[in-house]
Amino acid sequence: MSYQKIVLKIGTNVITQENGRLDLPVMKAVISQIAALKKRGVEIVVVSSGAMGAGRGLCTLPAKLNDIAKRQILAAVGQPALMHEYLALFSGHQLLCAQVLATKEDFRDRGHYLNMRNCFEALLKENITPIVNENDVVSIDELMFTENDELAGLIASMLSADALLILTTVEGVMAEGALVPVVRRLKDVEKYITPEKSSFGRGGMLTKVRIAEKCSKLGITTHIVNGKNPRCAIDVLESKPIGTVFQPEEKKASRIKQWIAQSEGREQGTITVNAGAEMLLRSPKKAVSLLPVGVTAVQGQFQKGELLKIISEAKKVIGYGIAQYDATKALETMGKKGKKELIHYNYLFIQE
Numbered sequence: 129m130s131y132q133k134i135v136l137k138i139g140t141n142v143i144t145q146e147n148g149r150l151d152l153p154v155m156k157a158v159i160s161q162i163a164a165l166k167k168r169g170v171e172i173v174v175v176s177s178g179a180m181g182a183g184r185g186l187c188t189l190p191a192k193l194n195d196i197a198k199r200q201i202l203a204a205v206g207q208p209a210l211m212h213e214y215l216a217l218f219s220g221h222q223l224l225c226a227q228v229l230a231t232k233e234d235f236r237d238r239g240h241y242l243n244m245r246n247c248f249e250a251l252l253k254e255n256i257t258p259i260v261n262e263n264d265v266v267s268i269d270e271l272m273f274t275e276n277d278e279l280a281g282l283i284a285s286m287l288s289a290d291a292l293l294i295l296t297t298v299e300g301v302m303a304e305g306a307l308v309p310v311v312r313r314l315k316d317v318e319k320y321i322t323p324e325k326s327s328f329g330r331g332g333m334l335t336k337v338r339i340a341e342k343c344s345k346l347g348i349t350t351h352i353v354n355g356k357n358p359r360c361a362i363d364v365l366e367s368k369p370i371g372t373v374f375q376p377e378e379k380k381a382s383r384i385k386q387w388i389a390q391s392e393g394r395e396q397g398t399i400t401v402n403a404g405a406e407m408l409l410r411s412p413k414k415a416v417s418l419l420p421v422g423v424t425a426v427q428g429q430f431q432k433g434e435l436l437k438i439i440s441e442a443k444k445v446i447g448y449g450i451a452q453y454d455a456t457k458a459l460e461t462m463g464k465k466g467k468k469e470l471i472h473y474n475y476l477f478i479q480e
Contacts, residue, residue: 182207388475
């Protein structure tokens with residue numbers, strides 16, 4: 129594979145043992161692969177779970193403590209331990225890494241989003257590997273990522289990465305007991321996946337494949353592989369048959385569309401469209417803008433330039449886009465012909 133920039137997501141169960149303590153041999157193998165790939169000129173951003181797992185191995189908390197407090201304490205104790213090991217392992221290869229902690233709030237504001245992207249790009253330019261994790265110390269339920277898979281997908285999109293590698297503890301996506309080597313559409317495998325969660329994580333395979341499907345629509349290839357395999361990342365880059373690969377769209381989406389694609393939960397308004405507008409928006413033949421004539425309802429007090437969610441009359445999410453004018457004008461033009469588009473196709477992302 130001719131990947132020049134990848135995001136490598138490491139699951140909690142990949143780098144922790146059953147007792148919750150860090151699995152140093154596995155961590156060492158992962159960092160050795162990163163070092164080898166960096167020598168080939170590959171830029172790598174690591175999204176690493178494991179802080180709470182490390183915390184569990186270091187302290188015991190009373191059962192009566194509420195879940196949010198437990199998570200905050202375990203993360204606060206475990207994150208320094210996790211980074212201490214990463215610093216030592218990278219140092220062994222004469223490499224430097226940097227800690228980046230993020231919450232969902234960091235992706236909601238376009239200005240903050242660009243500042244974060246600039247930070248990543250500056251670190252990569254100086255050959256410093258960012259180690260990213262959710263800031264569980266300050267995160268609360270409504271601000272939490274589904275799992276670090278979601279965070280990894282956001283970062284892959286933010287940096288317009290060539291590939292997202294998700295390291296887990298299984299060989300890839302399984303269907304009827306057999307490994308699925310290639311996925312072209314989510315619906316081809318979704319029915320085989322149970323919504324089970326990992327022992328320490330909040331997500332599961334269903335979360336992973338949905339993130340992979342979203343990345344594929346942005347032109348980013350996603351690989352789901354067994355992170356316990358000491359050559360998993362190298363084998364992916366050497367095009368060896370390993371894990372499950374989600375093939376991307378032929379053309380990579382623009383950076384603004386990549387940001388829009390990750391808009392769930394950040395929208396300032398909701399636009400309902402009729403069946404005709406939905407059919408046009410979903411048409412693969414031609415990119416079209418959302419015109420007021422197809423709008424049947426406008427919700428929210430949004431301004432020009434803010435994010436909107438587009439739904440069908442059956443309340444199914446169609447996509448997201450950036451408003452070309454405010455809610456007052458959207459209500460005035462709703463259902464009318466010959467009016468300026470509410471969302472231009474350059475600022476519109478349609479989900480499958």
